[in-house]
Amino acid sequence: MIKALLYKEWLKTRWFILGATIAGLLLQNWLFMKTGRSLRLVGAEHIWDVIINRNQFLFTELKYLPLFSGALMGLAQFLPEITNRRIKLTFHLPLREKTITAWMVGYGIGVLLLLFILQTSILAVGMSVNFAPEIVANGLLTVMPWYVGGLWAYLACAFVALEPTWRQRIPNLLVTVALLRTLYLSDFPAAYQKMPVYLMALTIVLTLWTWLSVYRFKIGRQ
């Protein structure tokens, strides 16, 4: 039964997964080509100097990629569920609602994590070719809030989409947009290095909130 449930999620999201993977690879490929060109033109020492002493991050174009990936994943997964209130069918499946919700959201987070781990691994490996581990570590800290932003955007979509009433959907949207905004407050590299606990805690809270929307759906808020 779980396999079938995941099969349904896969059918909804397979085009997104393909698209997001390709988009990520293309963007990273382009960024590495750009970096390679700068290294050839002005020399590694100068690029290192710019990164270390002038707080430049070479991959700022990645900033909103996870955010859009997460949001699109959420839409791909939950829009088909809420159109025509199809979610009623889903919750009529002979599984407990909590089980269904957990597997659906778990699937989405799982896919995004795989995608994000792939992207950050490529980034880490690609950076390691030309830069010292200190610079790579700084780079990964810089992209950390962006990738957390991807997860939050996904969870926000689930939370907002599954909420049954517009009266509550709009405040939910506002609060999650405000939360997302907190991840994009600074372009200074590694500015979020003191935030892992905050990021973790809110990721958990946002995950649990999905259940709040499902519960409201279950008791028939209209």
Next chain:
Amino acid sequence: MKALKTLQIIITILMLSWLLPWVWKLATDKPQNNPFVYYSSLINSFGIRSTINETTLLTDARDNSYTQTQFDSILPMVYYRQLAREGQLPDSLHGQEINQRIIARNNFFYRYRPSDKNQPLIPLYALFESMPKRIDLEMPGDIMRLRKKPEFINPDTGNSNTHKSARFAIELEKNGFVGPPSLIAGNPTTRKSYDEGYVIVDQNKNLFHLKMVNARPYVAKIEMPEDLHLSWITVTEYPTKTFYCFLISKDGRLFTVQTDGYKLKEIPTPSFDPETDNLLIMGNLFHWNIQVSTNQRQTTYAVDAHSFKLVNQYTFETLPPKEWLQSSIFPFSINFSSANDKFIFPRIKFNGWTHLPASVLLLLGYLALQYRKKSWCPVTTILLLVTGIYGLLAFLLVGDTKHI
């Protein structure tokens, strides 16, 4: 489910306490114009240039007013180029020959902000050749990693220069350096007139000077009082070469390390907290203007440039921004960034109890409304009392824990 709803309300309140004060500030804040204050040895007072309602006032600390020409002439160390152009620059001052070149050479401008120190850093350092064959400094072609031992890496290949690394390691060890460093300061730029390398605090709180001279390591241990705990170091590399660097201690004391035998010299400084206050030093041939800006005031010391004795001081009290209205509406506020560092994390600021009357009013309004609807939620009541307007807005937005 109640717990989740409570979390939703609390996070809504926290977001409101971040956004509402921010919007408030956006709508109401005004520029903070601190005056320019500079000691004039000619009038034994401070020349003050302040801007009030977009008009510039030129005065001194005794409230005498000046025209621009008069002001230029009492501050020749500031306006020497203007004076020179008008032929008004004297040949000597206080028995010392002066001209444009001498003044420019002795003038310096040093600024410290807490965010210089509190920001993410990549611990890699370019160590320049301090005695370059040509006049101009050149990038060294490698980069130094300094942990337990130094390591010089070639950015093009990623390989480390083991020979050079070993030579520097031996020299550092010989001088008693124990890595990794706890503080390291230098100016890794070629746009300076000469290079003094790095000043470093090691694991044992000892202070060292490291530079590269003729491709060889130069290491000197700098004697420092036991009880001095450094918060920040700035290598100065000023044209006069009288001192290597500024040291700022955690308790806000300021020192220079003199080029003459690495002696520490304490500079009289207004009360200063390196975590929150800005420090500005405007030095010249005769005096240093040492200025500390806090949220409340801006204090300037004039110190003799040779004896470092305090000559005069001037305090400008910053007008406290009219915050009573804000703090009577908002019980607290959250900020994710600060002018004092480059990190992002939530910092909460409580505004005291002035919000209580407004909060109680809002609470009464809520109770009246809910009394008519016959639904009263104790959690909301408490949140309203504690968080005032945020609690009420959160209630209006996401409801209460009784109605999920």
Next chain:
Amino acid sequence: METVIECRNLTHYYGERCIYENLNFRIAKGRIVGLLGKNGTGKTTTINILNGYLQPREGECLMLGHKAGQLPPEIKQRIALLLEGHVQYAFMNIQQIERFYSSFYPNWNRAPYYELMKKLKIAPGQRISRMSCGQRSQVALGLILAQNADLLILDDFSMGLDPGYRRLFVDYLNEYARAENKTVFVTSHIIQDMERLIDECMILDYGQLLLQKPIDEILNTFKRYRIHTEREPQWERLSGILHPEKIRDKVEFYSFNGPEQIATQLQQQNINTEQLKTERLTLEEAFIGLTGKY
């Protein structure tokens, strides 16, 4: 008789608006029951409560002996559901959706599903979202038949269907339910279809359940009466008369009472009943007679 659905003291409001109060009914195993009512009388509300998508303000419903809204998975397996508008996972094609559902239901029987699908002129791999409304209704029906559930709940199955598909749907369902002794609970706007399908009828009016009776009993006893008379009868002195109407000298009304009883009562008001006409009704006419035209 075994009870499959039971609702006790069901009360629900939307805000201040009362949908119904103290609704009680039970549905026995093997019956095909139609829930009729005008718009806004709470048909879909009842279906939503039964399926656990709505918590009633008061009262409770039992489905196969379990509280609605808290049905354990093994009970949900025994209940097939057709949503209003034949909503299904439209992003799947007919093979995918069959494969998807089959793993949820132990008694899954794909034969009737594919039999129905053969009748549809659709391309292999065609997504449900690109099918016509009628085709979609057949997919939804096929899935319900394949599920082989004990209880079938169908919310407004005739919505959006042209007469051919409606007939197909009804006939198929009818044959299946009677052959397999299934319990069926349906709502529909179009009452003509119901007559061919259901054996018991529940009629909801605003705020209450008007009646629950076998359909034969309704059609045999509930009649329309017509009479020509200049003088309007004093309706308040008559009992068991529903929705009387007088247009010029024509009087028309409905009643469960037999013609003799009606005639006697009218004669007491000195009305000539020689031309009293009794008419047998279709279910649709009976529905209008019971609930009124407005």
